[in-house]
Amino acid sequence: MNVVNNKWIGQRTIRPDGVDKVTGRAAFAADTTMPGMIWGKVLRSPHPHARIKSISTAKAEALPGVKAVVTSRDIVDFTIAKGAVMLGIQDMRWMCRNVMARDKALFPGHPVAAVAATTEAIAAEACKLIEVDYEVLPWAIEIDDALKPDAPILHEFNRFDGKPSNIMGRIESKKGDIAQGFKDADVVIERSFTTRPVHQGYIEPHACLISVAADGKTTIWSSSQGQFMVRAMTSMLTGIPQSDIRAIPAEIGGGFGGKTIVYLEPLATLLAKKSGRPVKMVMTREEVMRATGPTSGSKSTVKIGAKKDGTIVAAHGSFYLQAGAFPGSPIRGAVGCSFAPYEIPHVLSEGFDVCSNRSKVAAYRAPGAPIGAYAVECVLDELAEALKIDPLALRLKNAAKEGTKAAHGPVFPRIGYIETLEAAKDHPHYAAPLGKYQGRGVASGFWFNAGGESSAQVNITEDGNVVVTTGHPDIGGSRAGIANICAELLGIDYKRISVIIGDTQTVGFSNLTGGSRVLFASSMVVTQAADKVIATLRERAAKIWEIDPEAVKWENGAAHPVSPNAGQFEPLTLADLAEKAPSQGGPIGASVQLNTQGAEGGFGTHICDVEVDVDLGIVRVIRYTAVQDVGRAVHPSYVEGQLQGGVAQGIGWALNEEYIYNKDGKVDNPGFLDYRMPVCSDLPMLDCALVEVPNPKHPQGVKGVGEVPLVPVMAAVANAVHNALGKRFYSLPMSPPKVSAALDAPAQQAAE
Amino acid sequence: MPKLHVTTSVNGEPVEFLCEPYETMLDALRGQLGLTGSKEGCASGDCGACSITLDGRLVCSCLMLAAEAEGHEIRTIEGMAKGGELHPLQQKFLEHAALQCGICTSGMLVASEALLAKNSNPTEEEVRFWLAGNLCRCTGYDKIVRAVMETAVEMREMRP
Secondary structure, eight states, X not given: OOSTTOSSTTXXXXXXXXXXXXXXXXXXGGGOOOTTXXXXXXXXXXXXXXXXXXXXXXXXXXXXXXXXXXXXXXXXOOOGGGOOOEETXXXXXXXXXXXXXXXXXXXXXXXXXXXXXXSHHHHHXXXXXXXXXXXXXXXXXXXXXXXXXXXXXXXXXXXXXTEEOSEEEEEEEEESOHHHHHHHOSXXXXXXXXXXXXXXXXXXXXXXXXXXXXXXXXXXXXOOSXXXXXXXXXXXXXXXXXXXXXXXXXXXXXXXXTTSSOSSHXXXXXXXXXXXXXXXXXXXXXXXXXXXXXXXXXXXXXXXXEOTTSOEEEEEEEXXXXXXXSSOOOHHHHHHHTTTTBOOSEXXXXXXXXXXXXXXXXXXXXXXXXXXXXXXXXXXXXXXXXXXXXXXXXHHHHBOOTTOBOTTSOBOOSOOHHHHHHHHHHSHHHHXXXXXXXXXXXXXXXXXXXXXXXXXXXXXXTTSOEEEEESSOOSSSHHHHHHHHHHHHHTSOGGGEEEEEOOTTTSOOOOOSOTTOHHHHHHHHHHHHHHHHHHHHHHHHHHHHTSOGGGEEXXXXXXXXXXXXXXXXXXXXXXXXXXXXXXXXXXXXXXXXXXXXXXXXXXXXXXXXXXXXXXXXXEXXXXXXXXXXXXXXXXXXXXXXHHHHHXXXXXXXXXXXXXXXXXXXXBSOOSTTTSOOOOGGGOOOEEEEEEOOOOTTSTTOOOOOSSGGGTTHHHHHHHHHHHHHSOOBOBSOOOHHHHHHHHHSSOSSOBO | OOXXXXXXXXXXXXXXXXXXXXXXXXXXXXXXXXXXXXXXXXXSSSSOTTEEEETTEXXXXXXXXXXXXXXXXXXXXXXXXXXTBOOHHHHHHHHTTOOSSOTTHHHHHHHHHHHHHHXXXXXXXXXXXXXXXXXXXXXTTHHHHHHHHHHHHHHHHHOO
C-alpha cells in the first residue's frame, strides 16, 4: 500500500464507539440487566493454604431468597493424573481449580463456593452460612520461602530434580557457549534483582450476566479480552457444548492481560442453570485485588560480559517468577525477550516457574518481558558506566538488526530497533540540561507480538454503506484502526463504516485480544474480506457495462473503466451497486477466517528524567520520551495512547505499586488507596516518538504496539534514579521508604 | 427498617425513588434509576469513576447515601450533552483520543466540567491535581489533560 498517498490510514479520526463512551451510554458488563435477574456471590477462603475437609451448604440453601449454591462438585474436574488439557496457554487442570478450590484452598480469596440469591445482601448473608471445615496448612508467599528445603509444597505430585518442589517448570534459551563467552570478556558485571507482583489495575472489576434457558441455551454478557475464550472455558468447566453458549462481548473497562481467563463466568453459568434465573456477578475491588491477576514478583540474576570496546560477548540470565497458586508464570517472556534487542554470540537465559500461596498470576502487558528487561537493561547501564560509553551508543553497538539470530530462536527480518536508538539519541530530550537531584536514564525493550486466528465479515448495506464485524474485544481503540483501514481500501469516508465486535455465534472464531495481535490480525482478515468485496463490486459493474471485470478498477469508492479503451461509462458508486444488488446477483459481502502469520517483534527505547526529593525519598518522573518502532501508525492517537499508557503503568511498577502481605499471609493493601497506582498529579506529559518501519509481512505494515511500551520503563526509571543520586537500586518499587533508607545509609553504592 | 422515600432532581428532571437507608447514590443511580453511565471501580472513593455533582459540588456517588439526595440537585454524565449536542469537553475528549477503554471517562468528564465551572483558566498543574482523584489506567493522563486544557481555551473564547 502506498503510504504517502493514504487518505485515511494515519488519520486521527473519531473512534466509532467514542460518542457512546463520552455520554455514558456504552454498555459494560456490569451495566447489563435482565428481567428476573438474581445476584451471585463467591465465598472465598480466608486461609493462604488449607485442606478442605468438608463443605456444608444446607443452611445457606435454606435461607429465604437463596436460589442456588455451587461448589467444586458442580465444576467439571480435569484430573491431574490425566495430564494437561490446554486451551491456548491455559491448562484446564489449573483453571478448574482456580475458579473453585477442590481439595485444597491455595490462597486467601480462593473461591470455595458460590451462591445466587434474589438480592446481593441475601447472597452475601448465605455465604456466611456455608460451613467449611478447613485443615489449615503451613504456607509460603515469597519465592525464597517457597524454595526452602522444608517449604510447604502446594502441589504434592510435582517433582523438580527428583524431589517434591514448588518449582513447577524450567525453560531456557541458549545460543553459543557462555563459559567461552565470559572467558573472552574484558569486563563482566553480574547483579541480582527483585521485583514485586503488580496488578493490571483495570478500573472495571470483573463482571458478567448469564442466562441459561431450560434447554441449556446459554447467553453470557461479560467483560473479557475474548468472548471465544469465555465460551470455550465456560463450556469446558460446565459441560455445556460451545454451540449452546452465546458469549456476547460487553465493552471492556481495561484488561491489560488480566481478562484473558475466566473467574466468574463458569460459576454464574452453573448458578443460572441450577436456579433457572439469569445471574449477575460483579467483583468488588477487594476481590479483584485478592483473587485475580496480578503479574509475577520475581528474583533474577543477570551477568553480562563485554570487550573493552563495548562489544557484548556473553550474557547469562536466570529468572525466577512467581506463578501464584498454579503453574504458569510468564517465564517465556522474561527468558525470550530480555536479550532479544542485542546481537550476542553466547547467551543462556533460564526461567523457573515457582508456585506459592498467592492468587494465580494472569497475563500483564508483555508478560514477563518487563521483569527480564529491568534486570538486563540495568546491568547494561552499569556496563556502559564501567566502559565509559554512552548507554545509547553501547546499545547501538550491539543492536539486533535484520539477520540477527535471537537467542530465543528467530532470525530477525527488517526490524526498527536501531532506528529507535538513533531517534532517541537525536531527540532534544537526550541533550536537555538536568538540575540538582535530577537524573536521566535510558532503556530498551522487546516483545514478540502475536498473530493467530481471526475472522471478519465485511458487508455492504442496502444503502451502500459498510458494516465490518470482527471477533476481538476493542480494548484501546482498535475499531478506529479498522475503520481507517477499511475506508482506505474501499475509498469511502470512514464515517460510512460501522465497526462492531461480533458475539461468538455471529462471527467466526477469533483468538484473544492479547499479545498485541488485534490490529495486526484483524486488519489482515478485514483487508482480505474488503478485497473480496471489491472483486464482487468490479464484477457487478462489469456485468452492468457488459465488459470484462479485468477492465474495471475500484477507485475513490466507485467502479471505473480501467481506461478509455475499456469503454466510456459513468462511474458506479458503492451506493449505485448496492441499490442494483438484488437484480445483479444479490447481497454483497465477504467473510474471511485466517490463522494469521508474520507478526514480527517490536522494539522500543525510552528516555526518562527523574527528580528526587531527598528529604522525603520521593522520586518524581519529570520528563519521559518513549520511542518505538510501531510499523505503521494506522491511527496515531491510539498508538501514542498505547505508549503513554504502558509508560504510566511502568512508572507505577517502578516507584510505588506492590502487593504487601501481612503476617497471616494475606494481602494488606487490596484497594486503590493503599495499592498506589499513578494518579494524574504524579505524572508529566508523556512524549512519544513513533518510528515507522513497516512490517513487510502485513498488507498495511502493521506491527503490534500495545505491549512493548511497558518493557523498558522500570529500567529507564531505575537508571535515571542512579544518575540522579549515584546509587543503584536492585529492587522495585523504589518507593519513598526505600529511597529514604538508601539516602540515609552511609554506604555510597549498592543500596538494598 | 422500611425503605426511605426520596424526592430529588437528576439532570434537571424531578425524580422520586425508594431506597434502603444504607444504599449508596451510585447504587440508586445504576439500579432503579437506570443511569449506568456512572461506574463503580472501587466503592471506596478512590477511583472517581462514579463522579457526579451534588448542587454543583463534585462528589463520589459511591460515598454518598442515596437518601442524601433528598431536596438536592444531582447531575450525572447522562446530563452532560444537551440533546444531540455534545458538551465541548466530550467533543475534545473524542478529538484528542482522551479515552481508551472508556470506563473512567464518565467520571473524568464530570470532574473536568466541575473544574472548568470553578476555574475557567486552569494551569496544567491545577488540572492534574483536580483530576488526581480520577484514576485512569489506560492513557497515562496525557491526552486527558490536553483535552481539558484545550476545552478551557475554547470555552473562554466562546464566552461573550
